[in-house]
Amino acid sequence: MDFSLSGEQQQLRDSVRGWLKSHHGFEHRRAISRSESGWDAATWTAFADDLGILSLADIAVPHDAVTVMVVMEELGEALITVPFLETVVTGAAVLRAAGGEAAQALSDGIIAGDVRLALAWAEPDTRYGWQPRTTRAVREGNGWRLDGLKSVVVGAPWATHLIVSALTDTGTSLFVVAPDAIGVSLMSYPTIDGRRAADVRFEGVVLSGDALLGEEGAALPVLERVGDISIAAMGAEAVGVMRRMLADTIEYTGQRKQFGQPIASFQVLQHRMVDMFMQIEMATSAVYLATLRLEAEPAERARAASVAKVTIGEACRFVGQNAVQLHGGMGMTDDAAVSHYFKRATVIEGEFGTTDHHVERFISVAG
Template sequence: MDFEYTAEQQLLRDTVTEFLAARYELEKSRAAARVGIGWQPEIWQAFANEVGILGAALPESVGGFDGGPVETLIIAEAFGGALVVEPYVDTVVVGAGLLQRAGGARAAELSSGIVSGDVITALAALEADSGYNLTKVSTTARRDGDEWVLDGTKTVVTSAPLATHLLVTARTPDSDGVSLFLVPAGTAGLTLHSYRTIDERRAADIVLDGVRVPADALLGSEGAADDSLAAAADEAIAAVCAEAVGAMRRVLADTVEYAKQRRQFGVPIGSFQALQHRMVDMHFEVEQAIAATYLVTLKLGAAPAERARAAAAAKATIGRAARFVGQSAVQLHGAMGMTEELAVGHFFKRLTAIQFEWGTTDQHIARYAALTRP
C-alpha cells in the first residue's frame, strides 16, 4: 500500500505533535478528567484558534481548510499519542460529518461553530437494547404545530456533559427510517445523568421527556438519516483506530525504554529473551493495526459495502491489537504499570475502552463475515 503524506500533511502532523508536546501535559489533563470539569476548554480553543486543527478536515465553505480523511487520521493519531480527552471524534468527525450530510443553513452555521471551537456536539443514538445498531431506535418524534416533540432514552452518550448541542436519533410516525434532530443543551425536558467512564472521559445517559424543538431542528429529510449514520459511524471507527495507533506507538516506545532501564539480577530486563519476544509481538500487532487503519482511511470514500468491510476489518484488528499491546505493556512494567504515576496505566485504560467503542471486536468480526458472505 502506497501511503505517503504530502508536504502539507507532514506540516500538519509536525504542528499538532509539537503543540501537544509543548502544551498538553498528561498530569494536568488527568486532573481535569478526574476531579475537574472533564476537559480543558482553553486547550480546545487553542486547537481552533492557534493551530486551526478543528477545521483541518472540513470544507472551506464553513471556515475549514478543505482536508479529508487523511488529515483526520493525522490529528487523531497525534491525539492518541498524547491521550487527549477533548471531544474531537464526537464533534469534528461525527458531529460535523452528520451536519455536512444533512445540509442547510442551520447545519452550515453549526459547522462553522465547530471550526471556531464554539460548538461541541454529541451523538445520542444508542439505546438500552440497540447494541451497536444505530438504526435500532425506539425514541419518538411527533409534530405539534411548528414544533417537534421528542420522547425516549439514550445510553452512553459520550461527550454529552460537554456538548452545546445533541444530535438525537428518533422515529417519526410518517417514516420507516431514522430521523436526526438537533437538541441544544439545557432544553426543557432534557435530563442528563452524567458519569466518568473507565478511561476518564465524560458520558451520560439521557432522558427526553416531551422535549420541544423548532421545525428546523430536523436535520435533513424526515426518515433519511440511516445512510448518514452508517457513514459517520465508519468515519468515527477510522478516527478511533488512528487514535489507538497513536496510543499503541506510545505504549510500545515506553515499554521498550522501561525494559532498557529496569534492572533485575544485575542486568536490564530488556536483555531477557522472553521479554524481547513479547516486545517483538507487540511491534507486529502495532504494524498490523497501522495497515488496517490506513486501509479504512483510504476506503472512506468508496461504495458503502466496501467502506463497511474496511471499517469492520480495521476495528476488529485494532481491538485485538489494543488488547494485546495494552495488557503486555502493563505486564512488562509489573506492578508499576497500574499506578497513576506512569503513563502506561492511563493508556491501558484508554486502549481497553477503544475495544468497545463503535462496536466490539466480536461484533465487527461478525459484521465482516456478513459483508463478505456470498
C-alpha cells in the same frame, strides 16, 4: 497507489505534535481528568486558535480523511481528553451529510471553538445497532416532540448541542437538541478513560421544525457511514495510543533492572514487545485501509471499516495488556502513564462495536 503524506500534512502533524508535547503532558492530562468537569478549555481553545485543526469540521469542503488520520494519531499519542473525535469527526460527518444552512452554522461554530457536539445514538437495548428502539420524535405543529433515553453519550456533559437519533413515522431521523432544553436531563459520569459521558433522557422535549438534520427517515445509511468515518479516525487515535504504550514499555524495560540486568535483555520480553509492534503495524495498515476506502461504495467501505475495527480492537487489547504486564506493578498504578493509555485503549476496543460485532458485520457485507 501511494502511502505518502503531502508536505502540508507533514507540517500539520509536526505542529500538532509540537504543541501537544509542550502543552499537553501527562500531568496536565491527569489533572484535567481528575477535575470536576473534566473539561480542558485551554486545549480546545488552542485547537481552534493556534492549531486550526477544528477547521477539519468545515462542511463546505469534503471530509479530509487522511488529514484527520494524521491528526488523530497525534491526539492519541498525547492522550487528549477533549471531544475532537465526537465533534470534528463524528459530529461534523453528520452535519456534512445533512447539509443546509443550520448545519453550516454549526460547522462554523465548531471551527470558531464555540460549538461542541455529541452524537446520542445508542440506547440501553440497542447495543451496537444504529437503529433507535425507543427514542421517538412525533410531529407537533411545525415542530417535533421528542421522548426517549440514550445511553453512554460520550462528550454529552461538554456538548453545546446534542445530535439525537430518533424513530419518526418514516424511519430513523436525526435532530439537533440543546442539552439545556426543557425536558432534557443528563445523568453525567466519568468514563473509565477519564473523559465524560452521560445517559440522556428526553421527556416531551419540544423541537422546532429546523431541528431536523437532513431528510426525515433517511438517517440509517448516514449513521452507518458516520460510524465508519468514526472508526477510521478512532483507529488512527488507537495507533497513536499504542505506539506510545510500546515506546514507554521499551523505555521502562530498558531501565528497570532485576537479576542485575535490564529486564529488556530477557528474550521472552523482547519477543513480547516485538509481538506488540507487529500488532501495531497491522493496525496501522488496517487504519489506512479503512481511511482510504471511506469514499468507496457502502459494502466495500463497511468491509474495510470492520476489518479495521477488528484489527484495532485486538491490537488494543494485546498491546495494552502487555504494556501493563511488562511495567509490572508500576503498570497497575494511577501514577504510570501506561495505565491511562491502557484505559483509553480499552474504551476504544468497546466503542462503535466489539470485535465479535464487526466479525459478523464483515461476514454480512463480504458475502
